[in-house]
Amino acid sequence: MLYKFKSRSTADVIMLEANGRQLLKIIGKGDEPHGIITVAQIPAAIEALQAAAAAEEAAAREQGQASGEGTDDAAQDGDGQPREAVSLRQRAVPLIDMLRRSAAEDHDVIW
Template identity: 75%
Template sequence: MLYKFKSRATADVIMLEANARQLLKIAGKGDEPHGIITAAQIPAAIEALQSAVAADEAADRAQDAQPGAQDEREAQQDEGAPREPVRLHQRAAPFIDMLRRSAAEGHDVIW
């Protein structure tokens, strides 16, 4: 299933269900198939998403700092293993941008 986020301030943002549910949970919303983030709720949602992105990046840096992490990554690439996974900041960026633009124009975001 896909989630389509809509706002009068931006183009639609479409995400796979699992990714959308993750971002909605971080933003303080349930995982209902339909909902709204009001213009008044947007600043708190943006703050929560940015905090989660920062925590994810810190965890990634900590993992990279462990001894042997670089050697393991090179070995996986040599074996044809998949590349780096898509990080939270990459998934959240379009949604955060939508929220910022919507807040600037005073519009709600619905899905």
Template identity: 65%
Template sequence: MLYKFKSRATADLIMLEPNGRQLLKIVGKGEEPHGIIIAAQIPAAIEALQAAVAAEEAAERDLQEPLQGAPAAQDGEEAPDGPAAGGEGVRLHQRAAPFIDMLRRSAAEGKDVTW
């Protein structure tokens, strides 16, 4: 399933279900297949998304600090897995950026965001 976010202030934004559901959960909306963020709710939604992004970045920094002093993997040993080790993977700030932009532009024009 896909989430298709719409606003009269921007182009449509399409996300895969897990990503869309995660963002909706952060802004305090359920996992319903259809819903609305009215213009008055947009500033709180943006603030919630920015707080979640900041929390994820802080947690990632905390994970990387112990790894910086760790010795490199020896021959035959595997390097630590995960985003903190290799810097791979899509971060929340990357997934949330287009949605935050849509919310900001919609708020500027006083338009609702629906899905």
């Protein structure tokens, strides 16, 4: 399943189910297949997403310092090169942008 976030202010934002569910949980919405983030709820949603991303980054920094930066725990691509995981901030940026633009134009966001 995919989550498709829509607003009259922006193009659609499409996410895989696990990523969409994670972001909806962060902003306090259920993982229903359909829902709405009203204009009044947008500031709190943006704040929650930014706080969660900052907390994830702080935890990653602490873990990196505790385990020593050069460990081989990271996943590797087909060439044996280490891959960096996609951070919560990177996943949330398109939705945060949609929320900001929707709030500026007084439009709700639905999925």
